Amino acid sequence: MRRLLDRMFPLKMKPVFRDGTVKLTTRLNQMTKRARYRPLIRNLLSFQKLSYHNEVEVYNNGEDAFTSIWEAIDSATKSVWLETFILSHDEVGLTTLKKLQAAAKRGCQVVVIVDSFGSVGLMAEYLIPLKRLGGIVVQYHPLVGRFRAISEWRWPLQRDHRKILVVDNVIGFCGGVNIHADYAGESVGGNGRFRDTHSRVRGEAANDLSQVMIDSMYSNGSDDVAKIMETTLESSPPRAHGRQMVQVLESDLSRDKLAIQKGIYSSLKVANEFCYITTPYFIPPLRVLKELISASERGVDVKILTQGVCRTPIIRGASEHIYGELLKKGVRIYELQSQELHAKTFVVDGVYSTIGTFNMDYLSFKHLLEVNLSFFDPPVSEAVQTQFEVDLKNSKQITLSLW
Numbered sequence: 001m002r003r004l005l006d007r008m009f010p011l012k013m014k015p016v017f018r019d020g021t022v023k024l025t026t027r028l029n030q031m032t033k034r035a036r037y038r039p040l041i042r043n044l045l046s047f048q049k050l051s052y053h054n055e056v057e058v059y060n061n062g063e064d065a066f067t068s069i070w071e072a073i074d075s076a077t078k079s080v081w082l083e084t085f086i087l088s089h090d091e092v093g094l095t096t097l098k099k100l101q102a103a104a105k106r107g108c109q110v111v112v113i114v115d116s117f118g119s120v121g122l123m124a125e126y127l128i129p130l131k132r133l134g135g136i137v138v139q140y141h142p143l144v145g146r147f148r149a150i151s152e153w154r155w156p157l158q159r160d161h162r163k164i165l166v167v168d169n170v171i172g173f174c175g176g177v178n179i180h181a182d183y184a185g186e187s188v189g190g191n192g193r194f195r196d197t198h199s200r201v202r203g204e205a206a207n208d209l210s211q212v213m214i215d216s217m218y219s220n221g222s223d224d225v226a227k228i229m230e231t232t233l234e235s236s237p238p239r240a241h242g243r244q245m246v247q248v249l250e251s252d253l254s255r256d257k258l259a260i261q262k263g264i265y266s267s268l269k270v271a272n273e274f275c276y277i278t279t280p281y282f283i284p285p286l287r288v289l290k291e292l293i294s295a296s297e298r299g300v301d302v303k304i305l306t307q308g309v310c311r312t313p314i315i316r317g318a319s320e321h322i323y324g325e326l327l328k329k330g331v332r333i334y335e336l337q338s339q340e341l342h343a344k345t346f347v348v349d350g351v352y353s354t355i356g357t358f359n360m361d362y363l364s365f366k367h368l369l370e371v372n373l374s375f376f377d378p379p380v381s382e383a384v385q386t387q388f389e390v391d392l393k394n395s396k397q398i399t400l401s402l403w
Contacts, residue, residue: 053240054203063185085118086178091189104133172206197343207238208248308335338394
C-alpha cells in the first residue's frame with residue numbers, strides 16, 4: 001500500500017484515478033506540492049467517495065438553501081431521495097412534501113428517510129398521500145412497533161442525523177438544514193431562527209451521497225429498500241459537471257465507518273496557518289482537545305465559533321467547562337450572538353474545508369449517523385472562511401477574564 005501511495009504522490013504529481021475512471025488532476029496537484037498535506041491526502045484517499053468533476057454552491061441562509069432545494073425537486077425527472085433528521089408538518093415541511101408528491105406524480109422514484117426521534121412530531125397522515133403515489137417512506141429506528149437488542153442498535157442514542165437530498169443522481173445537497181421552518185427564512189415560509197450552512201453539488205459527488213443513503217438503509221435493517229435504491233443507481237451512472245474536487249465522508253460506528261472523525265484528526269495534525277471551526281455544540285473528545293492545543297502551541301491560529309444563544313443550558317454549561325484549558329493554550333473561542341447557531345463547518349489553511357451535519361460533541365463522534373462534504377478546493381474554502389469571519393463580527397469573544 002505504501003509503495004502504491006508513493007507512486008500516487010511523487011514530487012511531481014501524476015494524475016490520480018478514483019475507481020480507475022475518475023481523473024483527479026489540477027487541484028490535488030496544487031495542494032500536494034506542499035509536502036505537509038500529503039499525510040492528510042493519503043488518509044482521505046483511503047475513504048474513497050472522492051470525485052473531481054463537480055460544481056459547488058454554498059448557502060449561508062435558509063432562503064437560498066430552500067429555494068435551491070425546491071427548484072431541484074421541481075426539476076426532477078427520474079428520482080428524488082431525501083434523508084433528514086427533522087421533517088416537520090409546518091409550512092416549510094408541507095411545501096416540501098407537496099413537491100415530493102408532484103415528483104411522484106411525474107413518475108419519479110421518491111424515497112424519504114426520516115429519523116423517528118427527530119421527526120417524532122410528524123403525523124403519519126401527512127405521509128399517506130406520498131405513499132399512495134408510490135413513494136417509499138422509511139423511519140430510521142422507529143420508537144415504537146419494532147424492537148431490537150440494545151447492543152445492536154445502541155438504543156436510544158443511535159439516530160440518523162444526516163441531511164441529504166439527491167435529485168436524478170446528478171444534484172446533491174448536504175449540510176445542517178433540516179426540513180423545518182426554524183431553518184428557513186421568512187420569504188420561504190420560515191422564521192429564520194438558525195444561522196446554518198448548506199451546500200449543493202452538481203456532478204459525481206451526488207452519486208456518492210446516494211451511496212451514503214443506501215448505507216443508512218442497511219444500517220436501519222431496511223435491506224429491501226437499499227436494494228431498490230441500488231437498482232436505481234445502476235441505471236443512473238454518475239455524471240461529470242465542473243472541475244471542483246469533493247469528497248463525501250460519513251460516520252456510522254455500527255458499521256465501522258469513521259471517515260469524518262479520522263478526517264478531523266488528520267487535518268488538525270497538518271494545520272500550519274489557521275484552523276477555523278464552526279459548531280453549535282462544542283464538547284469534543286479528549287483526542288480532539290489535545291490536537292487543538294497542539295496546533296495552537298505550534299503557532300496555528302485556532303478559532304472556534306459556537307452558539308451564544310442556547311436553549312439547552314446543560315449543553316452550554318458542558319461546553320463552557322472545557323473553555324479554560326483551551327484559552328490558556330491560545331485557542332480563541334467566540335459565541336455567536338445574532339442568531340442561534342446550527343452550522344457545522346471546518347476550514348484549514350484555506351486549502352481544505354468541510355460542510356455537513358457533524359457536531360463537535362460526543363453524540364456525533366460516538367452514536368449518530370453523520371455525513372460531511374469535504375472540499376479540496378480553494379474557492380470553497382475561501383467561501384467557508386469568509387462566512388466564518390462574518391459570523392465573528394456578530395459574536396462575543398470569550399476570554400479568560402470572562403470565563
